[in-house]
Amino acid sequence: MKKRDRIKTIFFDAADTLFYIRRGLGHTYAEVARKYGTDPDPSDIKKAFSRAFKSAPPLAFGNVSEEERRRLEREWWKAIVESVYSEIGMFEEFDPHFDELFEVFRGEAWTLFPETVDVLSTLKSRGYSLGIISNFDSRVYDVMRDLGIYEYFDLVVISSEAGHAKPSHGIFSIALERAGRESHEVIHVGDDLCNDFHGARALGIRALLLDREGEYAGVRGMDRLENLTAIKSVLGKKA
Incomplete structure (x- = not known):
């Protein structure tokens, strides 16, 4: 990589980049729902969730108190889950079910990709500072601590606190300011073509698309990684 000595900070997306839902979203939702008298199909949940999430x-809530932000985060997610079950079948015990589901996604639902710790450890040992830029809520801090990776990061910028969500310039600008870096001094790694790849590039940040399934393997001119380990070769011997 040319001018690799200019790269000082590497930003990562969080979910589906560093860690993922252990049993998949549909199965995890269904397992919790079955405790409350309903038996939804995981594939129906996944489809309904995709529609609700996209709409x-x-x-992103910006300048509000911590207490208010946590309330808004919870309401945001409850609206999505309500939309899912309104589509596939609502049930009487929805509220206590949601309380449990919300907590499941604070920790036990997630697991690390096999290479995550090795890559983070290697990059830190080579002197890079590391950051998170994620469209996530404040539970991400608990998730990262539970998975044992919080200590690797110098800063965490999440949409619910920043008041901007990827692909908006705003969240990337906040991350650059907090890191004390210019756009040419950082790289952003993430799995979402719009939010991570195009969002970062629009601000002049070099973006690496994490493409584990090879969906974009045939696209010319796209910097892509098959897994996180591949970032070592992108950065060269320094990594």
Whole structure:
């Protein structure tokens, strides 16, 4: 990589980049729902969730108190889950079910990709500072601590606190300011073509698309990684 000595900070997306839902979203939702007297099909949940998530407003609240932000985060997610079950079949015990589901996604639902810790450890040992830029809520801090990766990061910028969600310039600008970096001094790694790849590039940040399934393997001119380990070769011997 040319001018690799200029790269000082590497930003990562969080969910589906560093960690993922252990049993998949549909199965995890269904397992919790079955405790409350309903038996939804995981594939129906997944389809309904995709529609609800895409139509939801940004998970971004900006300058509000911590207490208010946590309330808004919870309401945002409850609206999505309500939309899912309104489509596939609502049930009487929805509210206590949602309380449990919300907590499941604070920790136990998630697991790391096999290479995550090795890559983060290697990059830190080579002197890079690391950051998170994620469209996530404040539970991400608990998730990262539970998975043992919080200590690797110098800063965490999430949409619910920043008031901007990827692909908006706003969240990337906040991350650059907090890191004390210019756009040419950082790289952003993430799995979403719009939010991570195009969002970062629009602000002059080099973006690496994490493409584990090879969906974009045939696209010319796209910087893509088959897994996180591949970032070592992108950065060269320094990594």
